[in-house]
Amino acid sequence: MKNLCLFLSISTILLACSPQRDLVYFSNLSEVANSRVKSDTELRLQKNDQLSIAVNSLNTEYNVLFANSSSGSTSNTNVSTGKASIKINSNGAINLPLLGEIPVEGLTIDEAQQLITKELKKQIKSPVVTVELVNFKITVIGEVNKPASLNVPGNQVNLLEALGMAGDMTVYGKRNNVLVIRETNGVRNMTRLNLNDKNVYDSPYFQLKQNDIVYVEPDKSKEKEFSPNNRALPIITACISAVAVLATALIR
Structure with missing residues (x-):
């Protein structure tokens, strides 16, 4: 009978055990560590990105033209600020008034901003360009x-x-x-x-x-917990525990 109780107790413990989970992020970090963000992780523009582009210059006519432009994929505009929402097309470019297609795919936000400013300086005076990714x-x-x-x-x-x-x-x-x-x-x-x-x-x-x-x-513990084959496991465990307790009482 003692052997039976021992067997039932061990079985209960084994059934109740579950794999240990490591819930700590960076668990191998034993001291403060410094690292630099790599330059190749900087965001690069892609086809179908939606850009918010604002152009302000001394040429108010261009500001209005830019905001009212329907070239390319301009969708939302603001005439008073010369701001437009423009989508990068399948060629990886955006269409701007006076400039036509400007290739921006693969550029960072800052690089695209500098390129647009450089091209606009050939056409208008003192342009100030702001580019943002909105999607x-x-x-x-x-x-x-x-x-x-x-x-x-x-x-x-x-x-x-x-x-x-x-x-x-x-x-x-x-x-x-x-x-x-x-x-x-x-x-x-x-x-x-x-x-x-x-x-x-x-x-x-x-x-x-x-x-x-x-x-x-x-992890595997969830797979086991929600597996149809293991739905009866709590009942089996409870029954084994009850039998173990009863057997112990009878021995006494």
């Missing part, structure tokens, strides 16, 4: 508390910030295996990042880009 969007799905497609204010967001915007990972999320999907020049690239490792900062995928998709995979 910076990322998608976070999987084991997060608020999966969603997120509009990002500004032009920069990293993986941790994106997870924070999605309510952080659930306890089932694999912190050592986060998938980032990125499409560049028609090529879809996928990589997995380990958020338990401080070296994740060195990955060019840690700094997210427009239209990136972040997928947080569930």
Whole structure:
């Protein structure tokens, strides 16, 4: 009878055990570490990006012309400020009054701003150009508390910030295996990042880009917990515990 009780007790413990989860980000960080953001992580403009471009100059006629222009994919305009919303076309360019097509694909926001200013100086006096990306969007799905497609204010967001915007990972999320999907020049690239490792900062995928998709995979404990084959596990465990208690009482 004692052997039976011992067997039942061990069985209960084994059934109750679950894999240990490492829920700590950068768990191998033992001291303060400094690192620089790599230059190749800076946002680059892509086809179909929507830009907000404001032009102010001493030539008020051009300001009005720019705001009223219907060339290219200009959709929303503001005449008083010379501001327009323009989409980068399939050629990777934008269409501007007097200038025609200006190739901006692959440029940073600052580089695009400088290029437009340089070209406008050939036509008008003292142009001041401001360029903003208005459709910076990322998608976070999987084991997060608020999966969603997120509009990002500004032009920069990293993986941790994106997870924070999605309510952080659930306890089932694999912190050592986060998938980032990125499409560049028609090529879809996928990589997995380990958020338990401080070296994740060195990955060019840690700094997210427009239209990136972040997928947080569930760990095996959730698969087991929600598997149809394991739905009776709590009942079985409870029965074994009851039998163990009863057997102990009978021995006494």
